Amino acid sequence: MSKRNQALVICGGLGIGLLVSAVTLMFVGISAPDLLNEFIFSIFTSSRSINAVLALAAPLTIVGLSAAIGFKARFWNIGIEGQVIFGAIGATLIATYDVGPEQFRIYLMASMAMLFGMAWMILPLFLSVKLRVNEIISTLLLNYVAFNFLLHLLYGPWKDPETFFPNSKIYEKSERLNNVMGLEINVSVVIALVFVVLMTWLLSLSRFGYILKFVYANSKMAKSIGIKVVLMVSIAALISGALSGLAGFTISAGIDSRLTQGFFIGYGFLGILIGFLARNNPILVVIFALMMAILMVAGQSLQVFYQIPFAMIQLIQAIIVICVAASEFFIQHRINIIK
């Protein structure tokens, strides 16, 4: 099937998904004009909504990339949430104890976040490579461990000293990701785009990406022609962990300006679903991340104006993924209609 027809099929699946979602929303009592208004007009006509969408799309893009590079090595990183948590913990560590000179602190926070995200990947990677412990389960279990560790910090040593709420004390101005100079766009958007370019280069143009394709296609064959398969998979997994950690940093420093109890919720699954929908293509990751972000921002206003629980958006996201995933059937298989 030609590339163009493939794209058409996927768009068809997407369209059906959106249609089913729209019908579901109408079912709970939102009229069609209101739907158009909430999901399209009010988002694209207000600069505040556009900013909100972009601020959400940035971490979503980064977790999408994280999932994508994992998939490319056939390493299922389901532990994105845990790495997001640890990334943000790493960044907050720098912010809380004022490590390093002020003008470099934000860079230090970003590097620490990537390092912590990567570190959280080491155990499941080791278990997978050395003992063949399934990484799907081990990375996922570590999400719960990371979450409990986060709660331990927020209810213990890192509790806000002024308000006694379970979140870290607010980052200082130099520790936040602010808007790009002169524009109303958060720096996290720029960071996300830089990594999209880097990943495009890494996956499709670099020698690493070329070898990784061998490993993906047939790891036994790759091994027998002398490719260090374990090393390739390890590098991909560690990059995946580092990216998730970075996403944690962009959420805490770009959106919340502090470490909160639930900042990571949903990013794990969404990252995987975005990576899957985008078929591991970094450019498509951006598009699907934007789409998910639009849904989420519209969902917030549905919650405020129509009292529709935010869970509705999660449901819609799942419906869309199901429809697109099912539409792939028509790409993989030729259908003969026998008369």
Added chain:
Amino acid sequence: MDFLVNWISIVPQFAVPFALATLGLIICEKSGVLNLGAEGFMLMGAMAGVGATILTGGPYFGLLIAAIAAGFLSLIFAFLVIVMRVNQVISGLTMVFLAQGLTTLVSTQMEWTNKSFVGIGGLNFGLLADIPIIGRFIFGHDIIVYSTILIFAATVYIFDQTEIGLRIKAVGENPEAADSAGVSVLYHRFLAVVVGCMLVGLAGGYLSVVVSKIWVDGMSGGRGWITIALVIFARWRFWTAMLGAVLFGCVEALIPRVAAIGLQVPQYFVLMLPYLATLAVMIWASLGKNSSGAPAALGKAFVREERS
């Protein structure tokens, strides 16, 4: 001594959800369908069970609905992986995501969240329960605890002795051969997925209707994932799965009691216990024999060769 008796006598309550869900997953996976959606089906069962109990006042009816609701949801999953041949890992994860959204949405709209109700109590064994120590271990649990053992025995019988059990195993081990012998891969995989998910749903229903007697969003709290690990630990064998479930019942029953022994461990580290224990069990399982015991066609979609 008192501590031990108190601890062990509540283990069955905590073991039953693991046991039923692990059993359900093994049934599903014996047919060759990898089910990573356990957490979602469990949530669905837990929410539907509470809903039905609140609406009708009948907790046993609630448990029935818990199983049925999860069974219905699993039809989507079965359709995706069996008919549309979507990647089984992605389909499973999507089901979890879907169920999280769906259960939170429905329970909020119906105002079932944080609403308490009368659940199911222990059976009355009269004097038997007064036998020192043994009385509390064996008697005084609710009827589902005892039924679980029966369900296990029945499943083992079905898989070892009956035609249908053998057929399900056949489509999980070698679907091509089964197909050419005239066994419908589609039908048997659908059957195994739906029945398996109904048991996972029942496990969820037990969690909410019997154990906690309340519904809270996301209340399965990772037990579905632990169950997936238990299947690997049990090497897809039924009675070993029961053993694993009891082991994790012990771990969970221990958590609220750690403070009672006087151990000064920060509470959130104690809450990590089940997940760390699961990881330990996975590592232990990987050290053993070379063959994992997994059905040969697990995770692979069946594509029938074209016949001309």
